[in-house]
Amino acid sequence: MKGRVAIAALACAFLPGLDFSPARAAPAAAGPSLEISVIQATRSDGGASIDPQLRDLPQLTRDQPFVRYNVYRLLDRRQFRLDEGKPVGENLANGRSLQVVLEGVAADAGEKRYRVQAQIGEPGKKAFLRSLEVTASANQPFFVAGQSYDGGTLFLELVIR
Amino acid sequence: MSLSRQTMIELMALADGELDGSARDRAERLVAQNEEARQVVEAIRGSRLGPWLDEAIAARSAAADGIADAVMAKLGAAAAREDGGVVRLAASRRGRGASRKPALVASGAAVVALAAGVALVVRVGHDDATAPAPVASVPAPGPIEGPTVAPSVVAQQSAGPAQGVEVDEIDSPSRGVSVFEIPLRSAAAAAASAGPSSVVIWIDDEPGGK
Structure with missing residues (x-):
């Protein structure tokens, strides 16, 4: 527990202004929120296995690049209140940090479209992802994958709720 | 005679x-x-044919020059309209919220080829050569690093409804980047109609990983 607090404190020191606190019990009507799921994917000869908490992702057994793996495990899932211009972040299991900021909201054909920018980095090292800009509607997930971790690969699922 | x-x-x-x-x-x-x-x-x-030949050749040359001048004039006008040949991103790219998919589709490949100097290639999956290829990918630079040319990518998705996830920019220095488009509906429904789609942005980690 102390180690976890120390890591969070260290990350906050390197990335000032980031909000690593999950959910913060924000009222649902206050605005959009960002749900981040950290998923570990591995390839096993022992048979396929998908975490029951990932049952809402049929893509895992259907589409590339998911079908490269057959074992999926949810490592962490958190929800953050998303305020425009205010970055939120998630400490990843591999020591890196994911930072996401809502850059703007617009209406497209009566539907809200959220423009977010994401970064993945590690203090003192070259950024893994210097900048990713995505525009998405609510409840439409997108994934950032490819980071190696513990014999597998991390899939980060980001959904604006 | x-x-x-x-x-x-x-x-x-x-x-x-x-x-x-x-x-x-x-x-x-x-x-x-x-x-x-x-x-x-x-x-x-040719003492008598010479002048006639000279006049004829001069006339033809003038005509050819005229054609060349006309062509160059038109090229010049076109170049001027394109602001000196520089391909510029549509202003809407920097806009907030408006659907920028048409601009991205039109300019994405040009930006990748002209600005970033990287090739837009289709790469098959690592394990399955028959698997669907990513929408776009940028191979990681070779082992000899150039003068800090980061693979800044403007990726685009295939045409689809505005409610899909749009990737506007990916900047991941020194790493290979692939973009996979995935349907959010079931496979059958996605095949029947162009429904909402999402993306997987795949970024190659360092060899060996963590």
């Missing part, structure tokens, strides 16, 4: 340089002694 037809033929051959030996000597002697023969040879050799 006092010259016979046969003599005229020989003079024409002389003027064209087609005579040799005794026939050439005989024709040259005739030209030297006979004024009419000399005029015929000169006329054939």
Whole structure:
């Protein structure tokens, strides 16, 4: 527990202004929120296995690049209140940090479209992802994958709720 | 004209340089002694045709120059309209919220090729050569790193409804990037109609990983 607090404190020191606190019990009507799921994917000869908490992702057994793996495990899932211009972040299991900021909201054909920018980095090292800009509607997930971790690969699922 | 037809033929051959030996000597002697023969040879050799030829050639050259000038003028006008040939992103790319998919589709490949200097290639999956390829990918730079040329990618998705997830920019220095488009509906529904789609942005980690 102390180690976890120390890591969070260290990350906050390197990335000032980031909000690593999950959910913060924000009222649902206050605005959009960002749900981040950290998923570990591995390839096993022992048979396929998908975490029951990932049952809402049929893509895992259907589409590339998911079908490269057959074992999926949810490592962490958190929800953050998303305020425009205010970055939120998630400490990843591999020591890196994911930072996401809502850059703007617009209406497209009566539907809200959220423009977010994401970064993945590690203090003192070259950024893994210097900048990713995505525009998405609510409840439409997108994934950032490819980071190696513990014999597998991390899939980060980001959904604006 | 006092010259016979046969003599005229020989003079024409002389003027064209087609005579040799005794026939050439005989024709040259005739030209030297006979004024009419000399005029015929000169006329054939171009002393009289020359000016006409010069005028004709000059006229044709002028016409060709005119065509070239016209073409260059049109090219110049077109270049001026394109702001010196520089391909610019649509202003809407920096806009907030408006659907920028058309601009991205039109300019994405140009930006990748011209600005980032990286190739937009299709790469098959690592494990399954028959698997669907990513929408776009940028291979990681080779082991010899250049002068900090980061693979900044403007990726685009295939045409679809505006409610899909749009990837506007990916900047991941020194790493290979692939973008996979995935349907959010079931496979059958996605095949039947162009439904909402999502993306997987795949970024190659360091060899060996963590």
